Amino acid sequence: MVVKVYGPHCASTKRVLVCLIEKEIEFEVVPVDVFKGEHKDPDYLKLQPFGAVPVIKDGDYTLYESRAIMRYYAEKYRSQGVELLGKTIEERGLVEQWLEVEAQNYNPPAYNLALHGLFPSLIGNNPDPKVIEESEAKLVKVLNIYEERLSKNKYLAGDFFSLVDISHLPFTDYIVNHMGKDYLIKDRKHVCAWWDDISSRPSWTKVLELYRPPI
Numbered sequence: 001m002v003v004k005v006y007g008p009h010c011a012s013t014k015r016v017l018v019c020l021i022e023k024e025i026e027f028e029v030v031p032v033d034v035f036k037g038e039h040k041d042p043d044y045l046k047l048q049p050f051g052a053v054p055v056i057k058d059g060d061y062t063l064y065e066s067r068a069i070m071r072y073y074a075e076k077y078r079s080q081g082v083e084l085l086g087k088t089i090e091e092r093g094l095v096e097q098w099l100e101v102e103a104q105n106y107n108p109p110a111y112n113l114a115l116h117g118l119f120p121s122l123i124g125n126n127p128d129p130k131v132i133e134e135s136e137a138k139l140v141k142v143l144n145i146y147e148e149r150l151s152k153n154k155y156l157a158g159d160f161f162s163l164v165d166i167s168h169l170p171f172t173d174y175i176v177n178h179m180g181k182d183y184l185i186k187d188r189k190h191v192c193a194w195w196d197d198i199s200s201r202p203s204w205t206k207v208l209e210l211y212r213p214p215i
């Protein structure tokens, strides 16, 4: 059964798409136009009751939350494609730790910068400069910790590429390439080297090429 991935043009969905490509899992996409409110349609809400993208359908199995979907496929297809969960329980612990750091500390300010800076129509066309300023200040604190971590490890979970790095790709692409805030990444030597490495992976460049962000 081919996996159906809903909302490929959205950032969170791109985490899932990159994971599927790295694991060599066949998929098809179902476009969802969030600017037309298609993610709030009754039929979509039956799949994802919170009205957000992505959601996947794999036969009778439905799953939402991009990081949960990534973990599911990284585990289910452990024996194929790139190992994305580390090789030992200690490495897995670090993958889980840094995935939480990304979800709890990095993504919220990055998401706010994207909403207020790139997609104000999704918030009633009322971008708030104070939110932008506060979000950038939060990101600076997080990125300073990343700089120290990445001065000792090639990737965030350790010296191995993992779901953690995939999870950072979509919103960091917005920051570097669409917001004029590339200095947040490029002014930090080790963060910059990490970004250059992970954003040059064929899985990411392919997803960007196939499913252009709605900017």
Ligand SMILES: N[C@@H](CCC(=O)N[C@@H](CS(=O)(=O)O)C(=O)NCC(=O)O)C(=O)O
Residues within 6 Å of the ligand: 009, 010, 011, 012, 013, 034, 039, 051, 052, 053, 054, 064, 065, 066, 067
């Ligand atoms: N925690 C969710 C977040 C999903 C999410 O916020 N999706 C956004 C799209 S994107 O910002 O990730 O590109 C969305 O549906 N936004 C529309 C809405 O929330 O109404 C996940 O990781 O799947």
